[in-house]
Amino acid sequence: MENKKKFYITTPIYYPSGKFHIGTAYCTTLVDCIKRYKGARGYDAYMLTGLDEHGQKIQTVAEKQEKNPQEYVDGMAKKAIDLWKLMDIKYDDFIRTTDVRHVNAVKKIVQKYLDNGDIYKGEYEGWYCMPCENYFTETQLVDGKCPDCGREVKLMKEESYFFNMKKYENWLKDFYKENPDFIVPESRKNEIFKNFIDPGLEDLCISRSTFDWGIEMPNDPKHVLYVWLDALTNYITALGYGSDDETLFNKYWPADLHVVGKEIIRFHGIYWPIFIHALGLELPKKLYAHSWIVMKDGKMSKSVGNVIYPEALIERYGLDATKYYLLRLMSFAQDSMFTPEDFVERYNADLANDLGNLLNRTIGMINKYCGGIIPTNIKAETEYDTALRTFANEQITKVEEEMDSYHISNAIQEVWKYIARVNKYIDETAPWVLAKDESSYEKLESVMFNLAEALRKIAIMASPFIPNSSKEILKQLSINENDANWDNLRDYNTIKQNTKIVEKGTPLFVRLDKEEEIEYIKSQMQGK
Ligand code: MSP
Numbered sequence: 001m002e003n004k005k006k007f008y009i010t011t012p013i014y015y016p017s018g019k020f021h022i023g024t025a026y027c028t029t030l031v032d033c034i035k036r037y038k039g040a041r042g043y044d045a046y047m048l049t050g051l052d053e054h055g056q057k058i059q060t061v062a063e064k065q066e067k068n069p070q071e072y073v074d075g076m077a078k079k080a081i082d083l084w085k086l087m088d089i090k091y092d093d094f095i096r097t098t099d100v101r102h103v104n105a106v107k108k109i110v111q112k113y114l115d116n117g118d119i120y121k122g123e124y125e126g127w128y129c130m131p132c133e134n135y136f137t138e139t140q141l142v143d144g145k146c147p148d149c150g151r152e153v154k155l156m157k158e159e160s161y162f163f164n165m166k167k168y169e170n171w172l173k174d175f176y177k178e179n180p181d182f183i184v185p186e187s188r189k190n191e192i193f194k195n196f197i198d199p200g201l202e203d204l205c206i207s208r209s210t211f212d213w214g215i216e217m218p219n220d221p222k223h224v225l226y227v228w229l230d231a232l233t234n235y236i237t238a239l240g241y242g243s244d245d246e247t248l249f250n251k252y253w254p255a256d257l258h259v260v261g262k263e264i265i266r267f268h269g270i271y272w273p274i275f276i277h278a279l280g281l282e283l284p285k286k287l288y289a290h291s292w293i294v295m296k297d298g299k300m301s302k303s304v305g306n307v308i309y310p311e312a313l314i315e316r317y318g319l320d321a322t323k324y325y326l327l328r329l330m331s332f333a334q335d336s337m338f339t340p341e342d343f344v345e346r347y348n349a350d351l352a353n354d355l356g357n358l359l360n361r362t363i364g365m366i367n368k369y370c371g372g373i374i375p376t377n378i379k380a381e382t383e384y385d386t387a388l389r390t391f392a393n394e395q396i397t398k399v400e401e402e403m404d405s406y407h408i409s410n411a412i413q414e415v416w417k418y419i420a421r422v423n424k425y426i427d428e429t430a431p432w433v434l435a436k437d438e439s440s441y442e443k444l445e446s447v448m449f450n451l452a453e454a455l456r457k458i459a460i461m462a463s464p465f466i467p468n469s470s471k472e473i474l475k476q477l478s479i480n481e482n483d484a485n486w487d488n489l490r491d492y493n494t495i496k497q498n499t500k501i502v503e504k505g506t507p508l509f510v511r512l513d514k515e516e517e518i519e520y521i522k523s524q525m526q527g528k
Contacts, residue, residue, distance in 0.1 A: 004044040008252040009035055012260050013052040013095065013234050016076030017061050020083055021300060022338070023261075023293050025310035026326045030290060030408060031259050032089045033327060037403050037464040040486040046252050048238050049084070050095035051077055055133050055227040059213035069213045073098060087310065088319060088467070095238040097215075097230055105242030106225065106233055107218045109279065113163065114219055118278050121220075124160040124205045127153040133227050135205055140195070148263050161207040161223060168274045169201045175273060175283070182273075184406065185333040188265045188289040196270055204228070204271055232272045236281070255284040257406070265289040288406050291335045293326075295525075305525070308338065312524040316517075320466035321347055321509060324412070327465050332407045340521035344514050351509040354419045355458070359473055361426065362451040363505035369435050369444055374452045374477065374499045380442035384428045385450055389492075391421050392457055396489055399461050408465075415461045422454040452477055452501075453492060460489045469508050476502045 011031045014024050028049060038045040053073040062072035077096055084091060095102060113119045126135035129146035135156075136147060146153050176182060176189070176197075183189035207223040208214070214224030235258065236242075239249035260268050268287050276283055292299070295306040313322040325343055328350070330336045366374060395418040402411035429447045434440040455473055463470040474484050478501050483494040 004042060006252055007035075007038040007043040007045040007257075008239075008255045009038070009045065009047050009257045010235050010255055010259065011047075011049040012264060013050040013097065013231060014080070015055075015057065016051050016053060016073055016080065017057055018302070019309060020080060021307050022310050022313070022326065023300060025083070025087065025322075026293055026330060027259060027261060027290065028084065028089055029087065029323050029326055030330075032087075032091070033323075033408060033464045034257065034259070034403075034406065035090060036467065040460075040463060042487070046093075046248075047091045048093050048095060048235065049089070049091045050093075050234060050238065051080060051097065052227060052231045052234070053077075053096055053098045054214040054224070054230055056208070056211045056213065057131060057133060059211055062213075070098065083310065086314060086319070087323070093238050095234045097234060101240075101243060102234060102237045103215050105237035105240075106215050106230055108242040109233055109237075110225065110229070111218050113278060116278065118164050118167070119161050119206065120164060122160060122162050122203075123157065124162070125155070125157040126205075128156045129153045137202065156210075158208065158210060160205045160209070160226075161217060161220075162203040163206050163229070163271075163275075165201040165203050165271070165274060168277060169197075171277060172197065172201070172270065172274060175277075179283075181286070182283075183265065183269050183287045183289060185289065187333060188262055189269065192266050192269045196266055201270065228267050228271060229275065232267060232275060235272075235284075236276075241281075254282040257286050257288060258284055259288050259290060262289045262291055291330065291333060293330065293338050294335045295338060308521070308525050313343075313521075316520065317343075317347060317512075318468075318509075320469045321351055324351060324466050327408050328412045329409070331409055340518045340525075343521060344512050344517045347509065347517075348511055348514070350416055352507070352511040354416060354423065355462075355469070356508040358419060358423055358426075358451075358458075359455060359476065359508055360505050362448075362455060363476055363501060365431055366448050366452065366501055367503060369431065370448050372500050372503060374495055374501060375445035375449045376495055376497050376499070378442075378446045378449055381446045382429050382434075382443045384425055385446060388421065388425050388450060388454070392418060392454065393490065395421075396457070396461065403464070412462075412465055415458065415465075418454075418461070419458060422451065422458070425450070425454075449495070452479075452495060452499075456484050456495065457489060460484050460486060472506075472508060476505050478502070 009031055011028050031047060035045045035047040059069050062069040065072060081094060126137060127141055128135050129151060131151055132146055132148050136153060140147050141153060145151060206226050206229045207217055208226050209223050212224055215230055217223040235255055236253060239252055240246045241249045258268055273283055297304055297306055300307045310322060325346055328346060366372060395414050398414040399411045402414060431444055431447050434444040455477060456479055459470040459473040474481060478499050479495060488494050
């Protein structure tokens with residue numbers, strides 16, 4: 001246990017400014033899936049998620065609901081925790097920026113910056129985007145609007161504290177020279193270089209005096225910290241950095257992977273490395289900027305009425321189908337479009353047909369031909385067995401490569417290529433023909449063993465994405481979970497003798513009526 005390699009992975013901490021939609025759910029599912037995979041590969045994986053609870057926008061939303069901000073964020077934190085519970089997210093810690101542990105540590109961090117001369121007082125004038133809580137220079141605006149969200153911006157001026165980013169500009173450039181793969185995909189790194197690093201870093205305004213819902217500057221309480229310094233430091237304060245007990249920090253820092261949406265890569269790719277370096281700490285290992293889920297009519301937005309919430313899908317189609325769809329949908333670097341049509345098609349084709357039927361047919365045949373016992377004493381093989389095994393080994397390696405480089409959708413596709421190959425194996429070997437002739441019985445046994453074994457392998461490889469279905473596959477085949485893990489994934493001798501499977505399988509995924517379900521999902525998207 002002690003010698004396990006650690007893997008510290010984080011989600012962004014989300015703004016609790018409204019109900020969490022499938023975009024947020026996707027990001028959390030992605031991180032959960034990578035955590036599960038790393039755990040399966042023998043790592044001591046530690047996952048952090050949480051909420052970014054300060055700032056003007058939260059204050060405004062709370063006021064609209066006639067609540068004080070703390071009361072409001074308490075309610076939202078409960079909702080987030082309930083959602084992650086519903087989604088069976090295996091996080092190890094949930095940080096809220098209003099947690100006393102965070103507030104105290106942030107004050108210490110800011111004091112350290114003040115002592116080192118990294119922070120100075122100045123006056124800021126710029127174009128402010130309220131929803132993004134971010135200032136922009138004239139040249140950064142796109143068509144006079146916020147470059148991140150496209151909304152209206154306002155010219156504002158205020159006395160503020162600044163973090164001296166310029167001081168670290170050369171260091172940052174050198175860091176990227178030495179760590180060219182720090183950000184994946186590369187296209188995202190290129191964007192921040194082009195737009196922010198190459199033109200020369202601007203110092204970052206880190207405080208506000210126009211609202212008070214935030215952490216007070218330790219030297220000047222009429223200023224509160226502007227959210228990004230407060231927010232980014234969550235990744236270390238959650239581990240106890242700056243507290244009396246830094247055990248977790250010493251164990252898990254530096255982060256192995258920060259997963260963030262592409263719109264916040266600038267904060268994570270420029271300011272975060274500088275904040276960390278200025279504290280004299282080791283840099284995180286990698287940032288993965290994932291792309292966005294988009295809808296037919298563009299970004300998800302309440303005013304367009306095209307927002308979809310995870311609960312709607314989970315309640316009707318189950319957790320695994322929802323997770324599967326999101327992880328399979330999202331490509332590594334490109335935005336991907338959620339459509340009800342695609343959801344239903346994928347459900348029927350990949351889950352109900354390819355995987356569900358494979359399990360059902362296998363269960364049916366082992367019962368019919370082998371009295372419900374998985375044959376293990378194999379005396380003859382069909383000509384197709386070796387090809388299937390070779391293919392399995394190739395696919396396992398591909399799945400591992402894709403997972404190790406966080407190409408999750410690709411990894412899923414490699415698993416499903418294997419599933420398709422196993423289905424083809426049934427057609428090739430035609431067990432119903434073998435069953436007619438007693439002299440082929442030994443071959444028939446081999447086919448039944450190989451099918452059960454293939455499903456064992458599928459259950460292991462699919463466990464990071466659809467953990468409940470993986471368990472159900474093993475349960476129906478009466479295979480002990482200890483005999484189905486990544487360590488024995490390539491083995492062919494783990495199924496115990498006399499394994500008696502269920503007499504009748506329950507379908508993993510029931511086929512959906514296409515038209516009806518497309519309509520249902522559409523109805524759930526109508527402007528909630
Ligand atoms: N609070 C900041 C993050 C601070 S991290 C130190 C923030 N919060 S947020 O609520 O706006 O959440 C942003 C994250 O939610 C994105 O980075 C992304 O991971 C996820 N998504 C929100 N909408 C999304 C889509 N439409 N598609 C995919 N992910 C999206 O920014």
